[in-house]
Amino acid sequence: MKQSQLFTKTRREAPKDEVSKNAQLLIRAGFIHKEMAGVYSYLPLGLRTMNKIIGIIREEMNSIDGQEIHMTALQDKKNWEATNRWDDEVVDNWFKTKLKNGSEVGLGFTHEEPLTIVMKDYIQSFRDLPKAVYQFQTKFRNEERAKSGIMRGREFLMKDLYSFNTDEESHIKYYERAKQAYIRIFDRVGLGSETYVTFASGGSFSKYSHEFQTITSAGEDTIYVHESKKIAINKEVLNDEVLKDLGLSKSDLVEKTSVEVGNIFSLGTRFSTALGLNFTDTEGKPRPVVMGSYGIGPGRVMGTIAEIRSDEKGLIWPEAIAPFDIHLIALFDKDGAVKKSADELYEKLNKQGIEVLYDDRDATAGEKFSDSDLIGIPRRYVISAKTLADNSVEIKDRATGKVEIVKASSL
RNA sequence: CGGGGCGUAGUAUAGUGGUAGUAUACACGUUUCGGGUGCGUGAGGUCCGAGUUCGAUUCUCGGCGCCCCGACCA
16 A cells, blocks of 8 residues: 555644543544544554454454354344343433334344344254354444543444353353453454453353453553463452452452453353243253353454553554554655665565555655654565665564664565 | 533634634645755634624523543443
8 A cells, every 4th residue: 555545644633632542543643533422433544453353353253163144233122122121221321213113223232132033043953052153243332421532432343252052061161262262362463461361240140251351541440460370350349259269369469450352251041031042952842042242342452452552652553453564664865766666665565465555655754754653563664765775675663663674685 | 420621724722802823734836855854825713503792703691512520331
């Protein structure tokens, strides 16, 4: 991609009404656009990063036998009345609207109910189980107060996977596989070292659920971390019994502020019973399906990375999710030799399948460098009259600032 | 949902009851060419409505919107 053609450009200052670091940086760098409070559009750079995060999640969900679908945002109220989640007194962040014929519909804030209804058409026997189904879906939550940039929006993308098993035992096995997949996801997107499997409230069907909490001051949760075991306990459930369960002592725990980037939850038979998702077991008797739900917000992941992988100059993307692999910067000279050489290198890298953002703009060196720092592509290749003199390319690592000079012919 | 603050060009900011200023971004010219180069020219603005007033961007009220603190967050 030639930067001269790129839709979006950087700006020096963030809008004054944007306080969170993630939104400030992402807006300045041209990744996102704010539509209204808590509602953001993703522009080319932001969408590239988002799609890479989605790609990683998709691979890991497929690796645990997840099958991708795509459901609807519009929701039939009767499905939610069956589980007592339609009433505004019970769920206070619905977006509801009406069809022309007057019937009420909602914009989904999660998808347990509609998916359970779908599954009823395809699960009748123990032979039809287990199943795991997931989607990337826009969720709508009418938050009282949107804040923290893209980390807590009113409309946001969510990967939600739901598992369907015959019994508790097979469910637990699957749940554990999902947990391991989640750990791999956060490792791969570059949040592994700050992300803790966190014990949290389990609801009526299991003692605990697990949250994936990433340490950052931008978060809203408080957790107690056990560094060496790499686990944590959400403040909401911290008590003597929990400590005993986990074999931990309060003195080994450190209080941290964190953001919930993912969570996995055993649902038991709450939804299958309420909505009638039963199967016939080996003895010919009907039994409710045992379910679990597993969520990750790709946008929240992106916002979290923007928060903790950035410095005063801008963003610093981990390689796996950077919008481009290489930022090629040409510092043009008068006779056009640098441009010719940079054009050639750009073509060469493209042919190798490397994703390159090529700054071919007629701009000063300082401007290009500043923009490059702000956008945060991991590696910067610089070509100038200076490097041309000895047929080299200067390579600078965005994260470490380390510079090396390599022969152009070796690339 | 309780409390507080704020709406002036694309962005960031001054200022005023009487022709709205600066920076940046933008266009043109020129200059410069390894860390947002300098100069010149140009275009671009008072959230909406009502009230007070000879006159409102300024004061009052309402609306809309944004932000912060708290509560909430399945």
